[in-house]
Amino acid sequence: MSAIELQVYELFKSRFSENEAKLIVAYIEEKAEEKYQQKKDVLATKEDIGVLKKDIAESKAELIKWSFVFWVGTVLTVLGGLFAILKLFFNK
Numbered sequence: 001m002s003a004i005e006l007q008v009y010e011l012f013k014s015r016f017s018e019n020e021a022k023l024i025v026a027y028i029e030e031k032a033e034e035k036y037q038q039k040k041d042v043l044a045t046k047e048d049i050g051v052l053k054k055d056i057a058e059s060k061a062e063l064i065k066w067s068f069v070f071w072v073g074t075v076l077t078v079l080g081g082l083f084a085i086l087k088l089f090f091n092k
Contacts, residue, residue, distance in 0.1 A: 005025060005029070008025055008028070009021055009022070009025050012024050012025065
């Protein structure tokens with residue numbers, strides 16, 4: 001038992017019987033453990049944050065790559081259209 005648990009136990013022992021005090025302290029510990037288990041899945045650990053940073057970096061690289069491909073395709077399409085229009089005007 002930790003110091004705070006001993007203090008709580010002594011407080012309850014002075015008001016209740018020893019068995020009741022032990023039962024109350026055990027109940028409080030059990031509820032605290034349940035709350036911890038519920039929150040454990042929600043809290044992020046250092047490992048979780050590291051994985052998230054890695055995923056963000058990979059996604060950023062993918063976005064830059066596809067943005068480049070998109071803009072190159074767009075520029076080629078515009079240039080092709082421009083050359084087609086110029087060819088029509090200068091052939092007449």
